[in-house]
Amino acid sequence: MNLLSINYIIWLIVSALFFAVGEFLSKKFALNPSLVLVIMIIVVYSVSVLLWLPAILQKNQLSVVGVMWSVLSLLITILIGVIIFGEKLNLLSTLGIIFAIISTILLSLS
Numbered sequence: 001m002n003l004l005s006i007n008y009i010i011w012l013i014v015s016a017l018f019f020a021v022g023e024f025l026s027k028k029f030a031l032n033p034s035l036v037l038v039i040m041i042i043v044v045y046s047v048s049v050l051l052w053l054p055a056i057l058q059k060n061q062l063s064v065v066g067v068m069w070s071v072l073s074l075l076i077t078i079l080i081g082v083i084i085f086g087e088k089l090n091l092l093s094t095l096g097i098i099f100a101i102i103s104t105i106l107l108s109l110s
Contacts, residue, residue, distance in 0.1 A: 008055040009108060012069050015051035018044055020076035027085060064107050071104045 022044040029037040052069060059065045078097060081087040089097070 004054055004058065006054070008058040008065065009068075011051055011055035011058070012065065012072055015048050015055065016069060016072035016076055018048035018051060019073040020080055022048060023073075023077045024080050024084065027081075068104055068107050071100045071107075075100060075104075 022041055025037055025041045025044060029041065055069070056062065056065050075097065078089070082089060
């Protein structure tokens with residue numbers, strides 16, 4: 001199976017997941033700084049970027065793919081903050097998240 005034949009949305013989701021792991025590690029670093037965490041953060045963010053490349057290669061629309069990646073990575077980051085670190089969202093933040101989900105769905109249809 002050719003890896004580039006995998007749908008670009010799958011590549012975006014996996015890239016966003018790696019980015020979110022980087023965000024998780026960044027929060028851990030903020031709570032307890034260490035060189036090991038810095039190295040792990042660099043590696044995870046680098047993998048995230050490399051996983052983004054097949055998506056942009058396949059779709060070749062930065063305006064769509066870039067926004068979709070941004071929204072997906074932000075949504076996953078929000079989930080990590082709320083579920084793992086117990087951060088709270090207010091009504092305005094929740095509405096923004098709902099609109100972000102709607103925008104991702106609309107962009108994926110184009």
